[in-house]
Amino acid sequence: MDELITYAENTWCPGCGNFGILTAFKKAVKKLEDEGRGKKDLVITAGIGCHGKIFDYLKLSGIYSIHGRSMATAQGIKIANPGLRVVAFAGDGDAFGEGIAHMIFAAKRNSDITVILHDNGVYGLTTGQYAPTSVKGFKGPSTPRGSIEEPLNPLALMLEARATFVARGYVGKLDHLVDVITKAIRHQGFSFVDIFQPCVTFNNTYKRYNEKVEILNHIPADYDEAMSIAKMEDKLPVGVIYRVEKPVFHKELYGDFNPVLKKLSKEKRIAEIKKMLSAL
């Protein structure tokens, strides 16, 4: 598996849930390769945060984007060359704070990308401020007396925004996580994987998740069931929560065209312009 790793020094805290995501993702890439979906066509983007460091560690092409924008960047890549499979890594602050608009619209338009959410309920890299997914009362340096906001529910929001593939995983259930990621990447359309990723330094949730996480043994029958699973609180089911096939954005936009690979020849283009320029 080492051919998926660069020379960059790994600087995640020992015990960080991100290691699990890295491992699971690499396994998923392998699995996809075995199916004939080569890693050559796979490109990645990442936001800024502890999660983003996965960009440096993975020997895959792509863009280390800016905070909150990895899913916008990813969509741009897909639009230019739909032959690429694009995976955007994002933090919870990244995707549901700074970049929430892009998440909602990526889902709404069924952009054919995969978003992997490193959901640690905290702004890790900036030293532990509360995040949009933090529980009310969370103490961080910007909220020393406890945060006063209720958390957002990423799964429910993505369902509401019309995502066509919504799943959840937990780094404490690695094989299952590999499976979920693999399915997400295989999905045609917008796929979203919310991964419970304990931050041992600022929000150590291993205990809570180990108690509450349960593997779903079926794909929910419909949207309503998916929504109710997304909103469970006593138990935290992981697995594919919703999946539906719908036309994907780039096909709706231009059918089988490919802006990079099927460019109009310079000659044809110039001929068209000439036509326009001669018409009065």
Next chain:
Amino acid sequence: MDELITYAENTWCPGCGNFGILTAFKKAVKKLEDEGRGKKDLVITAGIGCHGKIFDYLKLSGIYSIHGRSMATAQGIKIANPGLRVVAFAGDGDAFGEGIAHMIFAAKRNSDITVILHDNGVYGLTTGQYAPTSVKGFKGPSTPRGSIEEPLNPLALMLEARATFVARGYVGKLDHLVDVITKAIRHQGFSFVDIFQPCVTFNNTYKRYNEKVEILNHIPADYDEAMSIAKMEDKLPVGVIYRVEKPVFHKELYGDFNPVLKKLSKEKRIAEIKKMLSAL
């Protein structure tokens, strides 16, 4: 009622739904005044778009903000002086395109402001491009072959984001609209009114709404009923769809303090700083 109107020339298209919103809002202000909630404490903000022009027409203090930010501006006003009641006018492009993050977080933190959505399903002022609430297939100058995105559902999104007051009105049902706006402003916490506002020039929906809009004769029992009403498509119920009491943001932030009216005296402040500066 003319004391609520400035000398600015009204430049909405004849027949525009915005006239109904202006009339209803003025009536609501009157009603609230009769209840003893004087218009002196009422300040308004607006985004940029046809809707925003209401700022110029209303003889009320406030900020004519920028595109997509009227609800952020409004929250800032409220935080500084919670004694003010703050109403943010927003367009659908404004609130659910450019400014969607602020909408979700205003709801999430239960900011005690009222957002009035001029929901015309189009970017009016910029000459008719599709909006986040436009139906799929909508033809505008940026989508001459029809928009390829499904619309967002403002009510459902606000419910999902934990808004504590969610309502819908229609300019074709004016008295009812007055009632809904009045209730929204009375509500303590984040209140959202989605107003069907036909744009006669670019998206004339009078016929559709006249056929489908129905006045709700009860407030739904709970969140789930609210959500299912929000998602109805054959009928479009108007009225208060959801209402719940929850702690409001500014009280959670600082209790009964008021940053503007209960400022620490300069002397006390300086004494505190001196204390800090003398501690080693």
Next chain:
Amino acid sequence: MTGEVFTFLIGGKAGEGVKKAGSVAARLFASMGREVFEMDDYQSLIRGGHNFSVISTASRKITSHYTRANLIVAMDKRSYELHKQDLGEDGIMLYDSEIKGDLKGLGIPLRAEAKKYPNPDLRLGLGAVTVLAVAVGMDKESLKKLIQSEYPRDLDINIAYATTIYDMASPEIGGKFRLNNSDKKRVIYSGNEIIALGAAAGGLDIYYAYPMTPSSSLMHTLAAQGEKLGIIVVHPENEIAVVNMAIGSIFAGAKSMVGSSGGGFALMQEGFSLAGMLEAPLLCCLASRPGPSTGVPTYTAQGDLNFAIHQGHGEFPRIVASPGCIEEAFYLTSEMLDLVWRFQTPGILLTEKHLTESSMTLDIHINKAEHFQPLMHYGGEYKRYLDSKDGIAPLLFPPSDELIKWNSYEHDETGITTENPELIAKMQEKRNRKKISLLNHLKNKHTVNIYGERGPLIFTYGSTTMSVREALRAGDIDATVVQPIYLEPLPVWELEKYKDKELIVVEQSCAGQFALLLKEKAELNPGSVIKKYDGRPFDPVELAIEIKKAVSNG
């Protein structure tokens, strides 16, 4: 020299076909083989208020509309009142006969006749075009052809209506203004339309934008014409998505452009800086309107010059150029696409409402458009940020067996994040070196336009150049106009020769940003600065007077 210029003005409420009538009038003149300049003045509203279009035409080159009109058609009272002062000597004021009051000129029952058909508002503009046709002596047959191509909806009604108006107006004004014809047939395009075509010629693949006046019509043009040209247009949720999507597309190998006005651009700054770090060839079209903030959306200004030059935090080479006329906008757009790809750094085509939304007769030589083939990596291990001598590393697009990493953090040559001091310094230098490469390249390029050979020196840039050039014609002034096309880097090498000269600067800014730029960067000495900052472009006659004043003071 103004004598040979003929100006037509039509004013009315928004939504009554004024703009359309203006553009048909422009085409009418162009079809006579004349040169045309059209300026549309409209408010930020959809119906009502006051719109007007001014179309000036001449048998020689013309680069501005004139305020003083030969023929005015006022569709409503407000237009009459506002524009009666604009009527030139021997000019004719026509107004809709339903307008009440003590009016001078000739009433024409434009509305009354239109009411005989359904949707009367749709006819009014045609009525105005018809009286123009009458006044310039166009025969009915030619008018009919024009209607067929320009007002094809409800064609029969239109022809019937126009015929009535024609017959009514003929006895009064028939052939009052006979204009020279010629065989030369030129196209008419607005600035935004021609920027669209220039980008297409330069190889544009994808255009991203969120609507914002006066940039929106660039998106609309590309959306309408894109299918034919193989150009994709995407209008996403906001400007931040716009710029970040564009950067994603560039990574995948697509020539991508974004467009907006000041407020939308402000939101793109973080992305602009990202492009600087990634070394992504991002082209931005910034169409200015009076600011700050929302400002005056549908009017013109040059207040964003410094803002454009200093877009984005941190240090990286930026390219900013501004076309001096609509024709130049075509070539410059393709050239800017060439440059950003050549130097792998973001650039801005800076322009103004007065250029993007005005229209002009044009003579475009498509072969003069640039179409750069990017420097590509062939064989061997790939390093995205190879520390080459000129600072430029070859490109490679996915899919590839090589590792292609673009990184917003400071990075090593491969694109992996670094915090190493030597590497940080090296990469800062690498990017800085591209500035030198860019300068060297530009030194061999045409970077400054010079019109005229003698007389006082007038410096200007952007759309104001069109006003200045016409002012010289209008005022019969012999002067030399110097227009830097590039503003960042400013081609100081071309400007050196003006160092100790007296010069006059003309710009549409209150702070005089351009004059300061010339002073600060090129050490020039702007003696007098003629400024206008009320949102309106200069009128050539008035500007000529100001220039003359400046010359005699100087």
Next chain:
Amino acid sequence: MTGEVFTFLIGGKAGEGVKKAGSVAARLFASMGREVFEMDDYQSLIRGGHNFSVISTASRKITSHYTRANLIVAMDKRSYELHKQDLGEDGIMLYDSEIKGDLKGLGIPLRAEAKKYPNPDLRLGLGAVTVLAVAVGMDKESLKKLIQSEYPRDLDINIAYATTIYDMASPEIGGKFRLNNSDKKRVIYSGNEIIALGAAAGGLDIYYAYPMTPSSSLMHTLAAQGEKLGIIVVHPENEIAVVNMAIGSIFAGAKSMVGSSGGGFALMQEGFSLAGMLEAPLLCCLASRPGPSTGVPTYTAQGDLNFAIHQGHGEFPRIVASPGCIEEAFYLTSEMLDLVWRFQTPGILLTEKHLTESSMTLDIHINKAEHFQPLMHYGGEYKRYLDSKDGIAPLLFPPSDELIKWNSYEHDETGITTENPELIAKMQEKRNRKKISLLNHLKNKHTVNIYGERGPLIFTYGSTTMSVREALRAGDIDATVVQPIYLEPLPVWELEKYKDKELIVVEQSCAGQFALLLKEKAELNPGSVIKKYDGRPFDPVELAIEIKKAVSNG
């Protein structure tokens, strides 16, 4: 002169208490009545990697850390390897005895002893502080007191652990570096801490921010201390909310400030321009790090100068000032609050990581802080945008019976939208006039710091001033340091006298933006520019050498 400086360096992995130990060491020196400068070097990671803190102390004023250290404590191999070159003559290298290899210096069983207690990682920093205490000859009792106040958690364990280390180290290094004491007790604050207090002194009511290094600790300080000071801190969803909420709060009468670094600021530009149009007194604290884009988040640079000066589209007065030392940051923050409220226009306190996150002993005279009472409207009809002579209209806050309209569109005096050309021009002029009022005001203010009276002229600004001043001491150089506090408007009237002089510029930028600014705006002539752009602040000894070189070349 370096002789009297004592430098302590501690290096180790992030999460092992290095930073904390550094700050305790600084306090230790300060408690001896000495002057202290502390610089923390850390990477963008939470645990692991390599962190170090350098604390230099002297009995005279000291404005920089020194690289060359007298005492080094290396907690891990990497620290040993990286810093062995930093050991000065007669310096002592201490390292954790678990580090393997061929090491020079003295092994101390910091880790081995710590392992005898739970959570050994929590002790390591204390171990380093203890050996420092031993080396400077602090007695056990004083050390115990220090531990009580600085390491109160697990106090007994800490004292036991420290006692063991103390006893082990004493025979080897006890009292090796006896330092002069004095009675003067000074506080130590970091730049961000002191900016927080300066803002408080200036009357801040609400602070809005979204975390971003190296600005975050300003938010953290205000969040922690806000309750006592009556200051509210809000951390919303993104920077765009930050700036727009702040503007809302200002409208309601609250003195509001926002803070971020380059990337976050880029996102605030539209709001900044909005503040310009609304005439909202918005104060922004921009803490720079190396860019462009994400850049190098935890290091220092001065690459955002032009970006700061030209924030926001359109034309309106901007105020940009940069403190030259941590002490000045206190006063300048209050002064900037004063200025933005006085002139009702947005301003930027521009600073760098090297100031915001370094710490220094300070002597603050709180009465010198500014605390402006805004010009208020009393009686009569209210016009928000009254076209007054100096461009400044009185303020009025809701609730009020008067109509208070702030408008992002161009507006009339009441604040109602206008598209009228005369009004547009008038309002542009009104805002432009505030620039003149501001200039006149600043002409009576202290806007440039000058250190020294003779010798070569050195121009610098911001945190680099601290480096330059210490370099002069380190190199025993007699020179005059000129530090413009204000960068926009640049106080050219104070700089005129340097016009034809030879001068040296020192700055932390690759493009040399400050030197260009001096050249372009003040027509100065920067003969040599000493630049550093690897993310690290200057070392005074090395900088002294460069200055000497520049002087002898000049």
